Amino acid sequence: MTVFAEYAWLVPVFPVAAFAVLIAMGRGAGRPGAWIGTLATLLSLILSLCIAGERISGKAEDYSAHYHWLQVGNISLSAGYEVTNLTSLMLVIVTLVSFLVNLYSQGYMRDDDRMPTFFAYMGLFTGSMLGLVLADNLLTMYIFWELVGVCSFLLVGFWFHKPEAKAAAKKAFIVTRIGDLGLLIAILLLFWYMPNHALDFSTLHNVFATQSGVIATGITTWIALLIFLGAVGKSGQFPLHVWLPDAMEGPTPISALIHAATMVAAGVFLVARTFDIFQASPAAMHTVAIIGAFTAIFAATIGLAQNDIKRILAYSTISQLGYMMLALGVGSMPAAMFHLFTHAFFKALLFLGAGSIIHGVHTQDIREMGGLGRKMKTTAWTFGIGALALSGIPPFAGFWSKDAILTAALDKQPILFVVGAVAAFFTALYMARLFFLVFTGNPRNDSHAHESPAVMTIPLVVLAVLAVVAGFVQTPFNGWFAEWLTGDKAVEHGSGLVMVVSAAIGLLGVYLGWLIYAKGAIRRDVVSSRMPGLVKLLENKYYIDELYHLLFVKPLYALGKVLNAFDDYVVDGVVRLAGQSATGLGRLNARLQSGQVQAYTLTALIGLVILALAIAGRRFW
Numbered sequence: 001m002t003v004f005a006e007y008a009w010l011v012p013v014f015p016v017a018a019f020a021v022l023i024a025m026g027r028g029a030g031r032p033g034a035w036i037g038t039l040a041t042l043l044s045l046i047l048s049l050c051i052a053g054e055r056i057s058g059k060a061e062d063y064s065a066h067y068h069w070l071q072v073g074n075i076s077l078s079a080g081y082e083v084t085n086l087t088s089l090m091l092v093i094v095t096l097v098s099f100l101v102n103l104y105s106q107g108y109m110r111d112d113d114r115m116p117t118f119f120a121y122m123g124l125f126t127g128s129m130l131g132l133v134l135a136d137n138l139l140t141m142y143i144f145w146e147l148v149g150v151c152s153f154l155l156v157g158f159w160f161h162k163p164e165a166k167a168a169a170k171k172a173f174i175v176t177r178i179g180d181l182g183l184l185i186a187i188l189l190l191f192w193y194m195p196n197h198a199l200d201f202s203t204l205h206n207v208f209a210t211q212s213g214v215i216a217t218g219i220t221t222w223i224a225l226l227i228f229l230g231a232v233g234k235s236g237q238f239p240l241h242v243w244l245p246d247a248m249e250g251p252t253p254i255s256a257l258i259h260a261a262t263m264v265a266a267g268v269f270l271v272a273r274t275f276d277i278f279q280a281s282p283a284a285m286h287t288v289a290i291i292g293a294f295t296a297i298f299a300a301t302i303g304l305a306q307n308d309i310k311r312i313l314a315y316s317t318i319s320q321l322g323y324m325m326l327a328l329g330v331g332s333m334p335a336a337m338f339h340l341f342t343h344a345f346f347k348a349l350l351f352l353g354a355g356s357i358i359h360g361v362h363t364q365d366i367r368e369m370g371g372l373g374r375k376m377k378t379t380a381w382t383f384g385i386g387a388l389a390l391s392g393i394p395p396f397a398g399f400w401s402k403d404a405i406l407t408a409a410l411d412k413q414p415i416l417f418v419v420g421a422v423a424a425f426f427t428a429l430y431m432a433r434l435f436f437l438v439f440t441g442n443p444r445n446d447s448h449a450h451e452s453p454a455v456m457t458i459p460l461v462v463l464a465v466l467a468v469v470a471g472f473v474q475t476p477f478n479g480w481f482a483e484w485l486t487g488d489k490a491v492e493h494g495s496g497l498v499m500v501v502s503a504a505i506g507l508l509g510v511y512l513g514w515l516i517y518a519k520g521a522i523r524r525d526v527v528s529s530r531m532p533g534l535v536k537l538l539e540n541k542y543y544i545d546e547l548y549h550l551l552f553v554k555p556l557y558a559l560g561k562v563l564n565a566f567d568d569y570v571v572d573g574v575v576r577l578a579g580q581s582a583t584g585l586g587r588l589n590a591r592l593q594s595g596q597v598q599a600y601t602l603t604a605l606i607g608l609v610i611l612a613l614a615i616a617g618r619r620f621w
Helices: 010-056 085-108 115-134 138-156 163-193 201-209 217-234 243-249 252-260 263-273 275-279 282-303 309-329 333-361 377-390 397-412 414-439 454-473 480-486 496-519 526-530 532-539 541-592 597-620
Strands: 063-072 075-083
Touching: 010 085, 010 115, 075 085, 075 115, 075 138, 085 115, 085 252, 085 263, 085 333, 085 454, 085 480, 115 138, 115 252, 115 263, 138 163, 138 217, 138 243, 138 252, 138 263, 163 217, 163 243, 201 275, 217 263, 217 275, 217 282, 243 252, 243 309, 252 263, 252 309, 252 333, 263 275, 263 309, 263 333, 275 282, 282 309, 282 397, 282 414, 282 541, 309 333, 309 397, 309 414, 333 377, 333 397, 333 454, 333 480, 377 397, 377 414, 377 454, 397 414, 397 454, 397 496, 414 496, 526 532, 532 541
Parallel strands: none
Antiparallel strands: 063 075
């Protein structure tokens, strides 16, 4: 029974329609325009919940619908949508977080002159992500994939009067284009090698899940790696992670939307949606696992030394996405999606909490904060819940999903379990540092701090509740989530040993952070005084941006200068020479055709002399 699934196409239509209306109204929409965007996402959320409820009941089968799009010779292309347990889960995540972010933005963006434009862009962003989720084939998915990238460019650079925002928007757009090119090549290879050039996910599943040998293993590996390259770009995995921290130049609600439910989630969803292709290539699976594990610990170490509250959370997102890729690489798609599910709530909570802090103290530097727990109690309690969930402290949601990933890693590749455990310790440590520096101790330059209005704190409370309870859908004692997502009752339910180790690691990180940044039992500069080089390395993010600037930006800039000079002096030079030659001949002809008889006579005489000399010279020689 698929009553609501038949209308799933309306889920992305509502926010896109809000975008069209708000763009048409322009700035004249005013504050009511913001409520148009919020209402549209609420309608999408209600329909998504109905679809998910239908799927959870167990009585609904997978539903798909498509229409003929394009015919080229014998090749037919179609566009459509598909509702499965995986897509229905993503619909709820995207619409719920988007609705809460829209509601929160009513307060955060209240004084911005371009408020209607902001909500219009958010509507298009949400609609693009929902279209990506529902797409029933890779080609349609790629169209929405690119729309998500365009929207991120518009929103990261929303405050375009700031040079940093413009640079960040361009950086995000260009860096993710590298991954997008890989995905495009993968789609072209699939189109070439698939029977009947099929790109729909059902056919992909039938071809790769059976491992029938229709496509050679080598080609399959290349296809999987190129798809993963697209995911690396969108989900900020090493080495294409550099755009994500800079994207913090956009409004904070957009940071929450990008990091929790839209752009960065798209890469993980892409790998999960095409998981059969990856499972057909052990080499691709190993690559995904290694890149994910490295990214998790790499970003976590950088987070230890950052002072901008939003950039700390940005590096935590990169690290957590690495966990999800690690889970996918070791073959546990349910664990990856479970962490994506819980992460969406506590990461949206943390970013919106950061926005509330910035709204109250007008700075993003945690060294200039302190004692905010007494003045911003709702923000402090909800942010603390988000920090504990991210740190993997039981019984908060992040503990259960991180435990599932570590269990899967221990079963398949123990060395990756160790890497994940160390990254979990660093995560708990830098979140403890962030919380204690911001909310405890004495105030530092924040005498005007105040709690945010209810329209901003209500979403924080809702997300805090979800950050507490969402993890109970999958515990070592209850495997409902994985069974529902995959239909496989034989999925792993977790490990008691891993649960104890994971909890101990998280608690140790929080306790160490409390000793250093709250109690003061350990000097804060104990590391920087003994290993200043290491601290400087982490503060400068391993100099990856500087390395890219040296290896790519400068040479490409120099090449651009050479090509520009070639264009100016060779290409344009030839054009200018032709134009100037024509102009010169015209002027000469104008002088010759002066209308003066004496000039014509002189010209004829000169010509006669030249002709006579030519004839005489010919006879002489």
